[in-house]
Amino acid sequence: MLKDVLLNLGLSNEQVEKVLSCYILESFKEETLVNKVKEIFNFLESFGYDKNQIVKIVASYPSIFSFSIEKLENKINELMEIGYKFEEIKGMVLSASHLLGHGIDNIKKKINFLESMGYTKEQILKITFMAPKIYGFSTANMSIMMNNIMSLGYSKKDFVRITVLNPNIYCYDFNTLKTRIDNLVELGYERKQVLQMILHTPQFFCYNLSSIKERINFLEEFGYTKSQIIQLTVKNPFIFVFSKDTFKEKINSMKALGYTNLQIIKLTMEAPNVLSLTIDNIKKKIDDMKVLGYTKEQIIQMTSKFGSIYTYSIDNMKKKLKDMISLGYTKDQVLALSFSFPVLFGLSFDNLKEKIGFLKSIGIDSIILDYPNHLMQSVELMYARYKYLTLEKEITIDESNAYLLFKGEKSFNKSYGVCKSDLLEKYNYDIDVRQKEKQKLKELK
Amino acid sequence: MFELFNIGIDEENVGFMIESNPNIRDMSSEEILDRVELLNQIGCDERKIRNILIGNPWYLDRCISDVVASINKLNELGLTRIDLMIDDNPMLLNVDEFEINDFVNSKLEEGYDMDEIIDMIDENSNVIVE
Structure with a gap:
């Protein structure tokens, strides 16, 4: 009779056998069990599960039929008191119905233990929601997993980070995880790099070797060198998350926009975050930049040099251009400057204002239109060298010899026998200029 | 996120930073302060820290040990005043x-x-990634 009821409810023969052989249910009379089965099915239905989900729950945890509805209701309430939301509990029971069999004291004990391992309460709720099976592990096993992962070279804090981002690591066999690391080392990564990738993207720990190889092959076919693939993926292991088709589609769309393979490689090497943008986002940014005054060809070139531009908002870019104009350049000059030196968008206005202000004060601010890379040198060093050359070497600095201010440290030292740190100490921009300006402002107030 | 306001970054720039790196929104105070402290240790004052974070909001979710390893490498090469180098090229932290x-x-x-x-890096630290 019970068998027929279970079959009618949708369980397979195999699942029915599993239920019938559950020893906890042996002490119940068949008639009682039939009623309980119907009660539990109705209860789970009232919870919002569909028929297939209910079959999954009861088949993986037949002991549920030994519970009273009151006991189940209490368990749900207790879990909610711990901090889970109703929908979360629904998901947890579906993926690990054994959860209903854990006593609430046991669950609380595990939470305390996880807290002692370094997790916050919020993190514990998150990891156990994502991997409710954790409640089924003994505290000894949890400690073993932590020690094992730490034995790879991670700190306790790293372990917490890794498992918060990928709690399923608790469910893996440590030797399998170790083998995955070895496999990646065989592919050309240094052990240190693999550990770094796992720390950045712990989901990466669980990818299988063949899917990683498949993506590497695709990148190689596209034109990335082995060393570039390693660089790109070490810094951005999330690339392995993309399916080969998604990646291909994205790259083809970029080619359709006008990028060459080489430009795509350069752009993604410098700003791999661009790979996580949708092609519509990229198109929109190109349109917005056209409104700012760049041509499409210029935008392609600029972003190939400095792909991070794609992550700046258009308002941010507008502000940067406006700020530069406020420093005395024309709009055309600023557009040309930012085209040849797009890194400009990554510098703060205060930084630029000080440098350009100083160059203006010595009459050579126009040099940055021809040599925008000079903006990569600190105002402190520009000032110290300027003072040294004009005061001690009696050299008049103008546009023709302004390059002297921007020489590399070694060659400057070789030419004049004075090192950067001595110059910075002797002619201290902070004391001579910044602090004096502050003082003046104070006096004015 | 309030730590960013505490070091003097204005609302507009914090907004730009979040637009570029939305992860900032989910970062704990501790995570942000750890990264600010690292810049302090390198020798950056508050002004430089502001410039660096505005210029490179992605630094905030970099792994500290990775950044330390890179800075040690630059020191090892004989480059000095890394604080100035980073101020001038915040992307160097990536x-x-x-x-x-x-x-x-x-x-x-x-x-x-x-x-x-070394001179190449000293003149334009961007050459490393160009």
């Missing part, structure tokens, strides 16, 4: 130690000597 090694090795292979390579 460069990993192995990228510096790769750059140095590729230049050595091209025939440059170490002094010339």
Whole structure:
């Protein structure tokens, strides 16, 4: 009779056998069990599960039929008191119905233990929601997993980070995880790099070797060198998350926009975050930049040099251009400057204002239109060298010899026998200029 | 996120930073302060820290040990005043130690000597990733 009821409810023969052989249910009379089965099915239905989900729950945890509805209701309430939301509990029971069999004291004990391992309460709720099976592990096993992962070279804090981002690591066999690391080392990564990738993207720990190889092959076919693939993926292991088709589609769309393979490689090497943008986002940014005054060809070139531009908002870019104009350049000059030196968008206005202000004060601010890379040198060093050359070497600095201010440290030292740190100490921009300006402002107030 | 306001970054720039790196929104105070403290240790004052974070909001979710390894590498090469280098090129904080090694090795292979390579980085630290 019970068998027929279970079959009618949708369980397979195999699942029915599993239920019938559950020893906890042996002490119940068949008639009682039939009623309980119907009660539990109705209860789970009232919870919002569909028929297939209910079959999954009861088949993986037949002991549920030994519970009273009151006991189940209490368990749900207790879990909610711990901090889970109703929908979360629904998901947890579906993926690990054994959860209903854990006593609430046991669950609380595990939470305390996880807290002692370094997790916050919020993190514990998150990891156990994502991997409710954790409640089924003994505290000894949890400690073993932590020690094992730490034995790879991670700190306790790293372990917490890794498992918060990928709690399923608790469910893996440590030797399998170790083998995955070895496999990646065989592919050309240094052990240190693999550990770094796992720390950045712990989901990466669980990818299988063949899917990683498949993506590497695709990148190689596209034109990335082995060393570039390693660089790109070490810094951005999330690339392995993309399916080969998604990646291909994205790259083809970029080619359709006008990028060459080489430009795509350069752009993604410098700003791999661009790979996580949708092609519509990229198109929109190109349109917005056209409104700012760049041509499409210029935008392609600029972003190939400095792909991070794609992550700046258009308002941010507008502000940067406006700020530069406020420093005395024309709009055309600023557009040309930012085209040849797009890194400009990554510098703060205060930084630029000080440098350009100083160059203006010595009459050579126009040099940055021809040599925008000079903006990569600190105002402190520009000032110290300027003072040294004009005061001690009696050299008049103008546009023709302004390059002297921007020489590399070694060659400057070789030419004049004075090192950067001595110059910075002797002619201290902070004391001579910044602090004096502050003082003046104070006096004015 | 309030830590960013505490070091004097204005609302507009915090907004721009979040637009570029939305992860900032989910970062704990501790995570942000740890990264600010690292800049302090390198010798950056509050003004520089502001410039650096505004210029490179992605630094905030970099792994601290990676950044430390890169800075140590730059020091090892003989580069000094890393605080100034980072202030002038905040993106330098996104460069990993192995990228510096790769750059140095590729230049050595091209025939440059170490002094010339160090000067290249000193003049424009962006060359490492260009």
